[in-house]
Amino acid sequence: MRLIKRLDLDEDRWNTCVLNSPAFRHYALTYFLDASSDNWQGLIGENYKWVWPLPIKRTIVNKVYQPLLAQQLGPFGEDMRKEEFVECLNFIQKKYWGYNIKFNESVSQSWINDSQQHINVELDLKDSFQTMEANFNRNVRSNLKKAESSNVQISRESFVTKDVISMFQQGRGSEIRILDDRFYINVESIYNSFAKRNEAETWVARIDGEMVAGLMLLNTNERLLNFFTGSDLLSRRTGAMHLLIASIIREYCNGKYVLDFEGSNNEKLAYFYKSFGGDERVYLQAHQKWNLPI
Numbered sequence: 386m387r388l389i390k391r392l393d394l395d396e397d398r399w400n401t402c403v404l405n406s407p408a409f410r411h412y413a414l415t416y417f418l419d420a421s422s423d424n425w426q427g428l429i430g431e432n433y434k435w436v437w438p439l440p441i442k443r444t445i446v447n448k449v450y451q452p453l454l455a456q457q458l459g460p461f462g463e464d465m466r467k468e469e470f471v472e473c474l475n476f477i478q479k480k481y482w483g484y485n486i487k488f489n490e491s492v493s494q495s496w497i498n499d500s501q502q503h504i505n506v507e508l509d510l511k512d513s514f515q516t517m518e519a520n521f522n523r524n525v526r527s528n529l530k531k532a533e534s535s536n537v538q539i540s541r542e543s544f545v546t547k548d549v550i551s552m553f554q555q556g557r558g559s560e561i562r563i564l565d566d567r568f569y570i571n572v573e574s575i576y577n578s579f580a581k582r583n584e585a586e587t588w589v590a591r592i593d594g595e596m597v598a599g600l601m602l603l604n605t606n607e608r609l610l611n612f613f614t615g616s617d618l619l620s621r622r623t624g625a626m627h628l629l630i631a632s633i634i635r636e637y638c639n640g641k642y643v644l645d646f647e648g649s650n651n652e653k654l655a656y657f658y659k660s661f662g663g664d665e666r667v668y669l670q671a672h673q674k675w676n677l678p679i
Contacts, residue, residue, distance in 0.1 A: 386473060388439075388480070389427050391419075398433040403461045404606050406435075408491035411603050411610050412455035413438050416582070420574040421452040428460075428473055435462025437473060441481075449477055449484035453563075454571055456505065456647055457668050459488030470496050478673060485672040492669055500669040506646040506658035507666050510609075510638045517638055520662030521631070528624030529631060535623035538591045539632040545587055546576055549599035552615030572601075572613055579603050585612075588633060590625035598625045602633065609637060609644045630661060 396415050403413045411417050413436070418425050422440040429436050437460040442450040451458065460470060470492065477484050487503065494500060510517070521529075550569055558564055579585035584605045590598040598616035602609055616626050634644065646658035659665070 386431075386469070386476070387429055388476075389429055391415075391425055391427070394427055394429070395433065399427065399429075399436050402433045402436050402463075405463060406461040406491070407463065408461060408489040409606050409608060410457050410461070410489050411579075411605055411608070411612075412458055413461045413489075414605070416578040417455070417575055420578045421454050421571050428476070430462060430465065430469065433462075435460050435465045435469075437461070439477070446482035449481050449486060451485050451487050451670075452571075453568060454575060455487075457487050457489040459486055459492050461489065461491070465491070467493075467496050474671075483672070483674045485670070487670045488668060490666060490668055494669060497669060497671050500671045502667050503670060504650055504655060505648060505666045505668060506655060506663040508634070508644040508646070508658075508661060508663040510634060510640060510642040510644055512638060514635045514638045517634055517662060518631075522660040525627055525631070525660045528627035531622075531624035532590075532628035535592060535625075537597070537623055537625045537628050539629055540589050540591070541586050542589050543587070545589055545596070545599060546573055546601060548596055549587060549589075549601055549613065549615040552596070552599060552617060553613065554615075556615065556617060576601050576603075576612065579605065588629050590616075590620060590629045592619065592623065592625070597623065598629055600626075600629055600633070607641045607643065609633065609642055611645060611647045634661065 400414055403409060418438055418440065424443060425438055425440040427436055427438050438458050439449050440452050442448045460473065550572055554569065576585055584603060586602050586604060588600045588602060589596055598620040599614065600611065601613040603612045620626050646663055648658065649655045
């Protein structure tokens with residue numbers, strides 16, 4: 386194991402390790418980390434057999450933190466043993482004043498003495514749309530009928546990311562105090578970093594030509610990440626977001642794709658995502674606030 390600065394790591398080998406990891410998540414790719422964190426380092430196993438991104442918050446002291454837009458980090462790779470994980474966590478504990486890490490699903494609760502559980506919702510898109518539609522709950526079916534009667538039109542469009550972000554800011558975002566201008570700049574930067582690699586797309590719902598909902602999707606390694614959404618009141622009244630998600634499922638079903646809803650601990654959001662047939666996945670968080678580095 387060694388700690389390496391961002392500028393010194395082999396970007397291709399790092400990303401290959403992340404992509405080949407059974408617990409692949411977009412958040413650990415170098416271009417996601419570059420856009421979401423001003424400063425990050427990495428722990429690396431021998432020959433890049435595993436990697437562990439460490440976003441660093443520099444104040445008076447250095448702490449390992451979890452960027453707001455990165456749901457799961459921790460180690461990625463094909464072969465990390467419990468002993469290596471414990472060694473890495475002990476190293477982090479001694480090196481930094483504190484840490485707050487949300488791990489991916491590869492980390493077992495038996496590996497951590499004290500952890501907090503979080504919920505993610507995922508939907509395997511291997512079946513036909515007809516089979517998947519049969520698993521939609523009554524609320525989804527009702528809203529799809531509303532969307533049809535309201536003449537909601539779905540399309541994939543470029544150059545509307547600012548509109549989706551603005552829609553979120555004026556709606557749900559206005560209720561979340563910790564979201565500042567920097568947060569929204571990072572949203573756009575992350576999306577653009579994937580878009581220039583043809584790994585991002587924006588799905589839009591319109592009524593009479595006016596946007597009522599939008600969903601920014603990251604599409605890498607046959608994993609679809611529901612990265613960022615925005616909607617207005619009309620969307621909720623007409624079932625536009627339900628139709629938007631159903632359209633994505635229709636587009637990518639019958640294959641190896643997984644739709645990652647990216648949440649949620651919020652009961653209402655979790656219910657919404659599971660209403661499409663999604664399954665809960667548990668991931669863990671560990672933190673230590675103040676520690677005197679050795």
